[in-house]
Amino acid sequence: MEAIVMYPSPGIGHLISMVELGKLILNHHPSFSIIILTTTPPFNTGSTSPYIHHVSSTTPSITFRHLPPISIPLDPNSYPSIEAITFQTLLLNTPNVHSALQSISLTSTVSAFIIDLFCTPALPIGAQLRIPTYCFFTSGAACLACYLYLPTIHRNTTANFKDMNTLLNFPSLPPIPSSDMPKPMLERTFREYVCFIDFLTQMPKSDGIIVNSFESLEPKAVKAIMDGVCVPDSPTPPLYCIGPLIASDDRRGGGGEGGEVHDECLSWLDSQPSGSVVFLCFGSLGLFSADQLKAIAIGLERSGLRFLWVVRSPPPEDKSKIFFATPDPDLDLLLPDGFLDRTKERGFVVKSWAPQVAVLKHDSVGGFVTHCGWNSVLEAVCAGVPMVAWPLYAEQRINRVLLVEEMKLALSMNESEGGFVTADEMEKRVSELMESEKGKAVRDRVKVASEGARAAMSEGGSSRAALAKLVGSWKRD
């Protein structure tokens, strides 16, 4: 039996695309079995359990192998960020991964070991066990180009990104403000910074980099990586653009609970005119303060547009709880007085989680206000829905620059001091997206990108060719 072992980072945003990669391989090469190593970290990973359960029951060739708990239980209170505790969890997991791979090798031929960028501490295990090891990058190719070049910038300066106050130049990309680097990268003394630079330095030592994107979406970045200019001082391994991989749109497939609520919001969409609804949803972890939620509500109400809005409770005041899922929001308390009543003919508020892929594909949805998580971006591109880019965390500020300036598939939300978006800005931006010529131009470009996505994944397309090349590289002589 030939097996592919995959090792995703635990958050839902990383898990979904790894699972989809497994399904893609099985679709075209059903003789493989896919084994996914999972770990339960001591923080909220965004509804992964129902998702894993769903995949296990619908795709038997994919099995999940749960790694034993790490030797030292981690206390979330001692970590400054979700990245810090994720990196430490994955580092301490290394011996478990080693044992799992060894034990799987006793009964199967492991043709490839595919790891998430955050799982880089497991990279040497593949070499030790003589298993070809690939890095799977779950964001876009342009972000990958930027990340591959970061160790070079790191070596050429001693300054912190947070203090630079400059535009950074990366091969083939538009200039990106230094302050747009992911938060854990802003200071060199952060442990997460040190880990990140290490991961990015190690990544080119893998046997190949798989990226969840397609060539016609990000042609310049793909070329720059393949030409080796993003890693000037050492060889770049082969790049495989096999995407877009997005979660299937069955109603529970996106990972959430509450099937009835899902049905309700999709039925509500059924009753709305084609292309008329703005959808607002901010990934698995996006949370807003009570003031910010009120400003969004006021902006939406003033715009007069139809909307479907996923609202979560604000972040807990007790900082020790930031790593855990928030309870469902009390909408009457959080939203302006009478808001739900006044907008009930044209608005629908979903608590905590919506079936995003199905929503974006719905004919009534005409615009998407997104936090720029890469899965959300690809889901919008595949559905041909134009975006307003409002980044919140991780690499999302980088994605915004690329979406707005390079791909031109989104309008930029303009935040005030501290990232706050005023009601005026919300009203202006959603109206611009849905009703102006500028919005229409973005919509037209997204339709073209959507066609590109379909072409890339179909027979003879660039992503199908990349997959064939990748699988071909596993064939032993």
Ligand SMILES: O=c1ccn([C@@H]2O[C@H](COP(=O)(O)OP(=O)(O)O[C@H]3O[C@H](CO)[C@@H](O)[C@H](O)[C@H]3O)[C@@H](O)[C@H]2O)c(=O)[nH]1
């Ligand atoms: O109410 C919701 C909220 C989210 N989703 C799904 O959850 C996934 C969220 O993924 P993504 O949009 O990528 O956001 P994050 O969960 O924030 O993903 C993390 O991982 C991504 C891939 O590396 C990065 O691009 C992000 O910045 C990082 O935060 C998507 O498939 C959504 O469809 C739902 O179905 N319903």
